[in-house]
Amino acid sequence: MAKILIVEDESKIARFVELELKYEGYEVEIAVDGRTGLDKALHDNVDLVLLDIMLPGLSGIEVCRRIRMESLVPIIMLTAKDDVTDKVAGLDMGADDYMTKPFAIEELLARIRVALNRQTKMVQSKVDVLQIGDLKLNITSHSAHYGEDELVLTKKEYELLEYLIRNKNIALTRDQLLNKVWDYEYLGDTNVVDVYIRYLRQKIDDKYGIHLISTVRGVGYIIKDEV
Numbered sequence: 544m545a546k547i548l549i550v551e552d553e554s555k556i557a558r559f560v561e562l563e564l565k566y567e568g569y570e571v572e573i574a575v576d577g578r579t580g581l582d583k584a585l586h587d588n589v590d591l592v593l594l595d596i597m598l599p600g601l602s603g604i605e606v607c608r609r610i611r612m613e614s615l616v617p618i619i620m621l622t623a624k625d626d627v628t629d630k631v632a633g634l635d636m637g638a639d640d641y642m643t644k645p646f647a648i649e650e651l652l653a654r655i656r657v658a659l660n661r662q663t664k665m666v667q668s669k670v671d672v673l674q675i676g677d678l679k680l681n682i683t684s685h686s687a688h689y690g691e692d693e694l695v696l697t698k699k700e701y702e703l704l705e706y707l708i709r710n711k712n713i714a715l716t717r718d719q720l721l722n723k724v725w726d727y728e729y730l731g732d733t734n735v736v737d738v739y740i741r742y743l744r745q746k747i748d749d750k751y752g753i754h755l756i757s758t759v760r761g762v763g764y765i766i767k768d769e770v
Contacts, residue, residue: 545590545659546570550580550606551621552598556644560593563648564655577601584610591658593651594638596622596629604632611637615665617658619651673708675766678747678755680705689751696746699724703739707756707766714759740764 547564551557552575561571572587574580577600584592584606592610596603607618620633620641630641639658642651673680677690685701687694696704703724707715717736725735740756748755757765 544568544570546572546588547655548572548574548580548583548587548589548592550574550577550584550592550598550603551595552576553595560648560651563652567652569655575599577603577606581606581609584616585613589616590662591617591619591655593619593621593655596620596633604629604636607633607636607638615662617662619654619658621646673705675708675711675755675768676753677751678708680708689747694746696743700739700742700746703736704743707764711766711768714762714765716763720763736763 547569549557549560549564549571551560551573554575557573557575561573564571572583572589574583577598579600580592580594580598581601583589594603594607598606601609603620603622607620610616610618618638618640620630620638621644622629622633622641623644633641639661640654642654671681671683673682679688680686680701681688682705687696687701687704703720706720706723720736744756747753755766757767759765
């Protein structure tokens with residue numbers, strides 16, 4: 544799950560947001576001043592920054608400006624003032640979004656999901672090759688290789704394998720796989736997922752003696768980093 548950095552000097556707000564984020568499964572770090580927040584944003588490998596505008600040390604606007612000089616990590620600005628000037632300044636410095644305090648935690652969570660999803664798509668669009676162990680998928684040519692061997696996969700087999708690898712270490716349900724690979728209009732039986740998983744296992748797991756695709760009992764399927 545994503546790691547989120549909260550840069551907020553009001554301890555009650557920071558603690559409240561931290562608890563809500565952890566409940567949602569996020570990893571959380573907190574910084575209570577601008578300089579510490581900047582350091583953590585640039586060096587702690589965070590996936591998103593919640594950045595208050597009014598901070599000791601460095602202002603949130605300045606922190607945002609300096610982060611953007613080195614990183615494209617998503618930034619959501621938080622401000623106690625419903626001030627258009629603050630919002631415009633934050634967006635001009637490269638913030639992805641803003642929220643005015645007090646805010647509904649449900650809306651903040653929704654905006655975080657949107658920002659993280661947007662970032663994931665940006666990263667994925669730049670990836671030409673996906674790799675797990677000796678298995679490589681070339682996104683541009685839509686081809687798959689295991690070591691030096693080219694795998695002969697149908698269009699759906701390739702798309703299913705690509706989606707599993709893009710979401711490695713995440714247990715995906717049959718419905719998720721059905722919706723993403725066969726699209727939301729598919730009206731057939733979810734058994735089709737199991738059938739195609741079996742095809743992939745025959746062509747990869749069985750042929751090369753590895754355990755690429757694991758069944759998660761009661762959930763669905765997963766591909767892990769280590770094969």
